Amino acid sequence: MLSNKTIILGITGSIAAYKAAEIASQLTQAGAKVNVIMTKEAIEFISPVTFRALTGNPVVTEMFDLASEFSIEHVSLAKSADIVVIAPATANIIAKLAAGFADDMLCCTVLATRAPVVIAPAMETNMYDNPITQDNLSKLEARNFVIVGPATGWLASGKEGLGRLADINDILGSIRHILDRDGDLAGKHIVITAGGTQEPIDPVRYISNRSSGKMGYALAEAARDRGARVSLITAPTSIPKPAGVDVIKVNTAQEMRQAVENVTSQADALIMAAAVADYRPKSTANEKIKRRDAGLTIEMECTPDILGIVKGNFIKVGFAAESSKLVENAKEKLKQKGLDFIVANDITASDSGFGVDTNRVTIIDREGRIDSLPLMPKRDVAERVFDRVAELLPKPKSR
Ligand code: PMT
Numbered sequence: 001m002l003s004n005k006t007i008i009l010g011i012t013g014s015i016a017a018y019k020a021a022e023i024a025s026q027l028t029q030a031g032a033k034v035n036v037i038m039t040k041e042a043i044e045f046i047s048p049v050t051f052r053a054l055t056g057n058p059v060v061t062e063m064f065d066l067a068s069e070f071s072i073e074h075v076s077l078a079k080s081a082d083i084v085v086i087a088p089a090t091a092n093i094i095a096k097l098a099a100g101f102a103d104d105m106l107c108c109t110v111l112a113t114r115a116p117v118v119i120a121p122a123m124e125t126n127m128y129d130n131p132i133t134q135d136n137l138s139k140l141e142a143r144n145f146v147i148v149g150p151a152t153g154w155l156a157s158g159k160e161g162l163g164r165l166a167d168i169n170d171i172l173g174s175i176r177h178i179l180d181r182d183g184d185l186a187g188k189h190i191v192i193t194a195g196g197t198q199e200p201i202d203p204v205r206y207i208s209n210r211s212s213g214k215m216g217y218a219l220a221e222a223a224r225d226r227g228a229r230v231s232l233i234t235a236p237t238s239i240p241k242p243a244g245v246d247v248i249k250v251n252t253a254q255e256m257r258q259a260v261e262n263v264t265s266q267a268d269a270l271i272m273a274a275a276v277a278d279y280r281p282k283s284t285a286n287e288k289i290k291r292r293d294a295g296l297t298i299e300m301e302c303t304p305d306i307l308g309i310v311k312g313n314f315i316k317v318g319f320a321a322e323s324s325k326l327v328e329n330a331k332e333k334l335k336q337k338g339l340d341f342i343v344a345n346d347i348t349a350s351d352s353g354f355g356v357d358t359n360r361v362t363i364i365d366r367e368g369r370i371d372s373l374p375l376m377p378k379r380d381v382a383e384r385v386f387d388r389v390a391e392l393l394p395k396p397k398s399r
Pocket of ligand 1: 303
């Protein structure tokens, strides 16, 4: 999605300027053309040579650099941009942009561009909290600048606090999200569930399963990158929060049901990749259960069948984790739960299903069409799922 996009990466004078090298590198590796503009303060922190080497493009450091191909028409970069990203953005550049200054190449480019602008602030907590900076950020937001971060953490002052450059994945996620505003899921609200629910036995023990959440998170990122607004309802996992996605954390099947019912009121599609526990202990002990030589019997009851009971005018997609009779069992679930289609998941192979990065699935729809896909990365499975979802969504009326 980033290939053939022109991204202007503005770097200003912050200790976090070194992190811009990773941003430039990742964008370039993803196929984008990255043009870097550095303020003179940024050069005090990191050399333009680094960015020239990482992007393969000249780095603009001076407004009137006669050797630069961009200096003749100083707005040429602005015109070529699909997006402008300033990371890190100091309080100074934020103030200058809010006031409309045009006294350096970065300010001129931002003033002249019609492309979306992302600002990732990085500064001391007090500078960030200062009402002047907050007013400036509000002004920029009101003019549709996208502000990412800052994050809380270790700062150059040696203290911990708010003001650290946002996580690079958050910045990259925002760029992807903005660039694909016109994707085939633009304007759609997609709800996705992920991970294995945890059903408590006592304060320290629970019943769960081997779901890592990888399939659900891959779906969330794919939907986001195709332009959707994504709500990801997730049972506990060790995967970092995907940028540009609303994450709702739950533990139990009952909490997941509640969250699904809350967020699907305006949804266009619900995709349930979560491995929801089918049974939970009938009661949860208040105290840790003591070891007894006689052993322990736990009485279990059914959890709510979320997909089966959730109602609404949206596309419903289930996953079926099967260890035998893949198509037969999945077809039965498709019917029982009233789904538009089901993604039958072969969990018998070590490279497919729970915990791994790849999956082998068969998509079965309510018309009985069966599409068996080869082993592929979970992200590719997610794309195939959304190809189907996009086909089912109502088409915009042509004028
Ligand atoms: O998380 P990973 O490690 O990446 O693994 C991915 C996965 C194997 C968990 C995933 O691809 C998958 O197959 N998810 C569905 C697992 C499952 O619970 O299957 P099921 O056949 O038991 O349930 C069928 C469908 O009903 C599922 O969409 C499930 O979310 C839903 N369900 C199940 C039980 C329940 N009480 N309520 C439900 O809504």
